[in-house]
Amino acid sequence: MSPEPQNTLVDRINGALNSSGPNFILSLCPNTEYKIDNTLVFAANGQEISTQGYPTGDSRAMISILGDVVNGTGLATLIQGNCADCDNIKLRNVQVRACCINLCLERNFLLLASSTA
Numbered sequence: 001m002s003p004e005p006q007n008t009l010v011d012r013i014n015g016a017l018n019s020s021g022p023n024f025i026l027s028l029c030p031n032t033e034y035k036i037d038n039t040l041v042f043a044a045n046g047q048e049i050s051t052q053g054y055p056t057g058d059s060r061a062m063i064s065i066l067g068d069v070v071n072g073t074g075l076a077t078l079i080q081g082n083c084a085d086c087d088n089i090k091l092r093n094v095q096v097r098a099c100c101i102n103l104c105l106e107r108n109f110l111l112l113a114s115s116t117a
Contacts, residue, residue: 001026003034006066010038017043022085027052028061028094035066042081042089049079050092064097 001016003009016026023046028034030051040049040063051061065078078096081089 001028003029003032006035009034010036010040013040013049014043017041017047020044020047022046024048025050028063030055030059030061033062033064035064036078037066039077040079041083042079042086043083045085046088046090047086048090048092049094050090051094054093056093058095060093060095062095062097 001013013026017024017040020026022044024044025048028049028051030053042049051059063078079091
């Protein structure tokens, strides 16, 4: 999925997750930053957000919060996966950047899976 246009990115990602059902894989472009201004929400069992080709180096897609979390305002949840049917969801081979005031944190995910089993 292309990050452009940025002003519709979250709506397009969430729309794809909502309309595609179980086991859908949302592929992000390698070497691309996705600037998110609202929460991405998994919608069904087995869904996955990953970088196309599953690279393990710096070419993984970067998901970053657009803006800081300051004084209790701003985006606090980047990716949400707590729907009633969200077993076995996956965030694979992506990088995540979050900034709070003047502190930026980067996390590298090769595999983050959720299961209630």
